[in-house]
Amino acid sequence: MENLxxxxxxxxxxxSFSLDHVDLTVPAGTIVGLIGENGAGKTTTIKAAxxxxxxxxxxxxxxxxxxADPRCRAGAAxxxxxxxxxxxxxxxxxxxxxxxxxREWDGDAFDRLCRRFDLLQRQPLKExxxxxxxxxxxxxxxARHPRxxxxxxxxxxxxxxxxxxxxxxxxxxxxxxxxxxLFSSHITTDLERVADQIAYLHRGRLLFQEDKDTLLxxxxxxxxxxxxxxxxxxxxVLARRDGALGASALVRDPAQxxxxxxGAVVDRVSIDEMMQFYGGGEAK
Ligand code: ATP
Numbered sequence: 001m002e003n004l005x006x007x008x009x010x011x012x013x014x015x016s017f018s019l020d021h022v023d024l025t026v027p028a029g030t031i032v033g034l035i036g037e038n039g040a041g042k043t044t045t046i047k048a049a050x051x052x053x054x055x056x057x058x059x060x061x062x063x064x065x066x067x068a069d070p071r072c073r074a075g076a077a078x079x080x081x082x083x084x085x086x087x088x089x090x091x092x093x094x095x096x097x098x099x100x101x102x103r104e105w106d107g108d109a110f111d112r113l114c115r116r117f118d119l120l121q122r123q124p125l126k127e128x129x130x131x132x133x134x135x136x137x138x139x140x141x142x143a144r145h146p147r148x149x150x151x152x153x154x155x156x157x158x159x160x161x162x163x164x165x166x167x168x169x170x171x172x173x174x175x176x177x178x179x180x181x182l183f184s185s186h187i188t189t190d191l192e193r194v195a196d197q198i199a200y201l202h203r204g205r206l207l208f209q210e211d212k213d214t215l216l217x218x219x220x221x222x223x224x225x226x227x228x229x230x231x232x233x234x235x236x237v238l239a240r241r242d243g244a245l246g247a248s249a250l251v252r253d254p255a256q257x258x259x260x261x262x263g264a265v266v267d268r269v270s271i272d273e274m275m276q277f278y279g280g281g282e283a284k
Contacts, residue, residue, distance in 0.1 A: 011057035033195030034184040077141035087126030113139035151183040188271035220254030224264035239277035
């Protein structure tokens, strides 16, 4: 399968933070959800991968070429949480100016998206709510017919109805198998709903990029005594937390753990819980 974005060993150093040899891919036909705690490096990864900030090391292939090449960047559309237009403009004026600067601009597609999102062509953007501004950013991104759509925290602060509309749009977008989406979010239920793969950044390092269904099936949350937990084979416990009510652990191969510890509880894991284990627990 073709990779729309291929990031290998990406490094970026700031005074008090480093991205440390991050690998990340977005295969065509796939929605990749990028998760990680606040400050884990998601925005930095996205910016460095798209040449918004200059990487200090690593290689990046964007749509088969160099992200510094404007022809490659033209096939990718990016929406940041705060990427808004000047408030005095209306959607109609946005469309006119985009038509002037962007060869791929499809004004009819933009109008269709505005109608779908109930955005009025003549309303100034300063009167838009946060959800409306985000919908406008998305309509603007999609009206260029990109192959790769990248969104950084685009659904944060939006109500469930608006988020649902945006997620539906992602799913429609990747019906064209040549297209793909990379989106970072703290709303893990959104990722559980639409992401095909989950990439997890933790303190500037990529812990894993995995198929979401495999990940959620192959991992479980074990609750038992610390003594029982200690009897499990090496490599079974990935991270653990000790609380007042006993120990809990993120474990590999829940079926095997149930066989080995018949009295113990092994629940399905959610992405939220997984992050709590890796972010707050003792990761192995
Ligand atoms: P959040 O979920 O809170 O948005 P994030 O995972 O997107 O976080 P980044 O915005 O990539 O994290 O920031 C990672 C780290 O890099 C932070 O510690 C931040 O202070 C630092 N950082 C980001 N941009 C710069 C910059 N221009 N100069 C110095 N440090 C920076």
